[in-house]
Amino acid sequence: MAATPVAGTPALSIRDLHAWYGESHVLHGVELEVQKGEVVTLLGRNGAGRTSTLRAILGLTGERKGSIRLSGVETIHLATHRIAHLGVGYCPEERGIFASLSCEENLMLPPAIQGGDGGMSIDEIYAMFPNLKERRHSQGTRLSGGEQQMLAVARILRTGANLLLLDEISEGLAPVIVHALARMIRTLKAKGYTVVMVEQNFRFAAPLADRFYVMEHGRIVEHFAAGELEARMPVLNQLLGV
């Protein structure tokens, strides 16, 4: 799989992004660009700033400086709830399934993007994740880890969001579930979604991504396309200890 940059405005363009949690300066000038329809993976050790980068895109960190453009629209000064309506779907590392909501209420919670094309229908989602249909009346947090992960991804497909930010979706899951998630990412890519993944599981991410960014100390330190992966392995081994 080679990089297939689509002509036109990038889905996501980050320039010189700095972010803080309170006093602590966590991102130090992140530069990142994702074209529409691309699958991009952020690699790096724990604490390198990958999760913070995703959170900063949504304004979930503290103070932010620099530039984050979504399909050309500057969002650095926008309130979090407005950013979502520019077509961003966020799946947090801790999954964020609500205990006081049923599976189906969790699924239906994120409002449809204003002016979006509506996203996947509930039937399409249930066809993709039959378990969720079976368990739709169960309390959200009674679902298995794998089911919760599917729910966390499924609920952002319903809204019409085109840019999906997926944080460690394969973490702690059985191999059979990880395979199902990999299949899902391929399906989403075929449907034209743009995906930014944070992954610890290199073997999961490697065959899926078009391009890779490597982060360290709150900066992007390496950046290459899937085709160069083989050649970059020695550097990666050193940076990630994979």
Added chain:
Amino acid sequence: MEIFGRPLPAMLSQLLLGLVNGSFYAILSLGLAVIFGLLNVINFAHGALFMLGAVLAWMGMEYLGVNYWLMLLLSPLIVGALGILIERVFLRHIYKLDHLYGLLLTLGITLVIEGVLRSFYGVSGLPYSPPDALAGATNLGFMVLPNYRAWVVVASLAVCFATWYVIERTKLGAYLRAGTENPRLVEAFGVNVPLMVTLTYGFGVALAAFAGVLAAPVIQVSPLMGQHLIIVVFAVVVIGGMGSIMGSILTGLGLGVIEGFTKVFYPEASSTVVFVIMAIVLVVRPAGLFGKEK
């Protein structure tokens, strides 16, 4: 006829009184629980806003001749609007701080509201009679039922269950429940959480004002009427726990009834029984009867 050596009509009338007080406890603790859930603020001003609801009903009648029924609608709207203002101007700035700051701030707001009304109306009580349609009593054969008190219980229960239904069974309620758990994530999904927070506070204090208007004909209307009630209501909230809407409603009603029966069997304890129960619950189940352990 007697039960445990007490005449049945006395028991039934205390049961009704208990249900009336319990209705106020239920509406007020419900509002406190909803506000605490989403805002993380222990709204000490709840008693003052309950009182304001009652005083507004009196003022409507006294100055403008506006009747009870219209004030039952207007008073919560006015207090709700005031709540929205309080949230926007004051509370908004303290969400990230310790609970103590919210408690102190709302206590300050309480003192201001009560102080202003006290300087105008004193503390001796303002007369307010029930609407004509609900005056008098109905003889049920086994007891005489004061119509207005029956109305208080019915109206309170209707409002409590409507609130429960909206929160537990609708999409709007799902936003509220999710926002209570993880407001940042709900906002990341594109829900205008700050607006939801403002409206929730407005709604919670509007409930208090509604209870205030209901209480105006049965509790002496005075700038201090909220103080007496709010301390008991906080005990009710501690006993019920913060986790559950239905828990707040049932605990409120239940404790009102227990208080009523205590008046029959051991009147000396009637004003402390709620606090004794609170102490026991705190020892046995610190999170409250319906609360979730964290």
